Amino acid sequence: MIDALPLLSPAWPIILGGLLCGLIPWYGLRKAVSLAMPLIAMAFWFSVDQPGTFGALEVAGFTFETFRYDGLSRVWGLIFIIATFLNSIYGLHDRDRLQDATALIYAGAGLGAVFAGDLLSLFFFWELTAISSVFLIWASRNPAAFRAGLRYLAIHVLSGVLLLAGSIIYATNTGSWAFNDIGLDAPGGVLIFLAFGIKCAFPLLHNWLQDAYPKSTVVGAVVLSAFTTKLAVYALARGFAGTEMLIWIGAIMTAFPVFFAVIENDLRKVLAYSLNNQLGFMVVGIGVGTELALNGAAAHAFVHIIYKALLFMSMGAVLYRVGTVKASALGGLFKSMPYSAFFCIIGAASISAFPLMSGFVAKSLTLAATAQEGHWITWLVLVFASAGVLEHSGIKIPYFAFFSHDSGKRVKEAPWNMLLAMGIAAFLCVFIGVFPGYLYAILPFEMDYQPYTFDHVVGQMQLLIAAMFAFSLLMRFGLYPAERPSVNLDTDWFYRRMGDGLFKWAWAMGGRLSASIQNRFGVAGRALTQRLFNLFSPAGAMSRDVPSGLLAIWTSVLLGLVMVIAYVAG
Template sequence: MPYEMLSPALILLIAAALIGLVKGHARTAVILIAPLITLWAIWQVPDGVQGTVKFLSYHVEPVEGSPLRRLFATVFAIMVFVGGLYAFRIARWYELAAAYAYAAGAIGVCFAGDLITLFLYWELMALFSTIVVWCGGTPGARTAGIRYAIMHLMGGVILKVGIEGVVIGTGSIQIQAMLATDFSTWMILIGILINAAAPPVSAWLSDAYPESSATGSVFLSAFTTKTAVLALILLFPGEPVLIGLGLFMVMYGIIYALLENDVRRILAYSIVNQVGFMVVAVGIGTEMALNGATAHAFAHIVYKALLFMSAGVVIYRTGKNKCIELGGLFRTMPITATCGIIGALAISSFPLTSGFTTKSMISQAAVDSNLMWVYLGLTAASAGVFLHAGIKFPWFVFFQKDSGLRPKDAPWNMGLAMAIFAGLCILLGVFPELLYGLLPYAVDYEPYTAGKVLFYLQLLLFSGLAFFVLLPLMKRTMTISLDTDWLWRRLAFSILKIIENGFSSLNAVIERQRIRSQHFLHGIAVRYLGQPHTADSKERGIFARSWRVGSTALWIAILLSAYVLLYYL
């Protein structure tokens, strides 16, 4: 096979194997150098299909390049490097190996030129991301990992059914734009949306990510949902159902994030919210919208990982993850607090941050398409984002009433990783053309107009005012927010318990009837065939007694006559 047909993902797969084979400084070198080599390899992939491999009767295309694919692969490689830098001193080797193999699956999806290759890398992600969840090392992580695996295996089966249907119907395994118009295309769309954490099958994200380790959640935040966004852009641009679904995701994530007490669950629900913006953009389907979805996915990976890094340092240093247990940490954790605030401003689309220059493209695409109701929904959602992620997360973790905790700030490698992503958030906000020049379509958009800047500043100002006015209502307690996973974790269990109790009751009734029948048959047997306990023949059953010869002959004659009569009838 020519080297051009080898996916850059293979570099990370080799690195994942080496992480388990080498130790010490050699392992550190593999962790930090492999992503950089992968990034170099990504930019060596030219546009177009790089060759085919015959598999059964199909022509598989392992590598296909395009600006869209390279951009997603680029941010994934950057994520692996910064995530490795963040984690290498405290993460266990098998967690890092699983995380690198997980990232390899994501980059493999980026360059997959056909549905078969895409599916194989898709399942590779599901396998190794489950291991990353399990590396949390707690009973909660083990059970959450099992639920995570079940959900993603189900999603993989649904996706595979759809792919098989499309292949049978069209005879092609090519990745090409389609609409959800029949059973097969709907199955593909549903399989992708499961990975995108679209409600009502989104609870796996907020269930599993907070149960992983402080370093594992950083990797988990980046790959699964964003590869789903890439798949939607490649396969379902302009699918109308995605607009409504995306808006629902946006509002759903905001509501649950506002209710949450666990700092990483707040950020997990925020992922659902932010992916909702991208899903809306894919549904709009114009060049501006797809550029917005792509740019926002890039920016989201950076600032969301930064927020998870900030939360991870807090958990690593304090061992606590509840808002009511934290507060006042800015005194001894200024670096972590500053980076967390920058990430919070970026996710809130504050001017001069990456979120402003990317999310506003999606709103502009809605305006250009005369979708005013979509624009108004996204605007309201932007205010909600500032409430739950822009203010709530940093306020309750770093600035609310002093918790008395005085932990150390981040270790040097964690601090450096956060600083890199914080700098990138600001760089892409100040110089958006650095990102715009990499987008799949030509960009004719100016984010920094007086009207846009003033509008977003007013929006964020009044959102902040609303937060502090309603602060007594924002304070959390030790409660649990019921999500749709309750349907299969509790309701389904209760239904099965009722069925089990019903079968137990039925079994008890059958057992009682069996005992009664047994006693009845025993009584008949004793009455007619019973043997005496003494020599007295009067105690024998009717057919066990000694009968006189005449009586016996009479009964034999009667029975024979009855048999002959029945025979001739």
């Protein structure tokens, strides 16, 4: 029956499902669609048995390659479909129609980008992920989420603009729109690299992630955790494999979030930092660029999507029942949410790479490849980051939410659908850890790798048990920084505080200048300042409020630049 299916990208049924969900007012039917469409997408994925490019669309003389199925896109496509299905189960209790629709469109856009064979198709789906996903942040329906969503959207549209500009330059100079190996030396390569880097949350470009994800809804954060950043990892693996700079970028990405996560009070923000750390491992693998390393990046992305979703699900369950995920307000929840606690521990053990868990069989590929190629400093950083992962995701998340001091909060266990989604994710974490052969079989390159050697198991257990010993000692002697209600400055300070301050200063200076002009030039001066006010004031034509207006202006400027570049290049 599967053979009879047309060779279409699995993205289409999911996007169609999203559009339908936007139109269907009946909750039950909407949920049926959101469950059925990933299954249909899965059937589409299984219907292809040979690598190739399918589903070409001719539009205005340009051929959009919407379904390029090969070793790399295959593994990413599969995990995106699995994640979509799990997300649909997790969100079954939620009656938000807009969220149902945008979650599916976003997932479909991610899939579409993964299967895109040319840069224009990639750009289309790339932008669609940005535009659809922002609704998952806005779905929280509070001012903080709205502003964070605007910042998120501006940054991601900027990523899209850079991708388009780079693609135009690349295609004009090479005569090809094909999305294959690009490299930094290619015309437009740096712009495309930056576009991918923004979405991948490279250091200094990372803070949109910690800013936006924790402000999303219970379901939204789970959905967001799966697609955007892993799509960027895929794009880097496709276009920039073996780029040495990525080794250093990835190493920094693994290490710096560890320090931020220790003092972070919002546990979903801790997970966002943890996401950064995990992406670092994948980026290092892509930078190393050998077959083993690229397999490592792909395997890590696969298992990471599952255990990170599981961790976000468990914190989502806590948020849903308790109303907060601030570590300072939690503790002792295992007494009322034992199943959620158990699944959270499975996710924590997986991300920490305990033997028999999925992280163990995936992360070791990247570490082995890095050491094999003689990148010793990077390897050392990765080993440190592995201990760091145990700190923030392995211990901090389950410990401060479910154990630690008893907050006295007694709530209901998570709804059945949340538990089911967590249960399936937890099962996959263990299954892949115990039977890694199934994962290895779908990786881009064939390999002969045995994760369960005496040396590897003993080495990893040394690292983890000694790190747990350090945690116990630090807690016993009161040396672990207590969880406190606070925020920590990160790079978002530059645009949320310094940029805002600069704007206010410039506004005050502008006021003085305006007064001075009026005094000096009388009526003509007043007319000029009035016109400027009408144009640039917060209520003026250029913007309605400060952050969105400014960012929109900059985005427009960049879009204009793209058009100029396209014109000159053409």
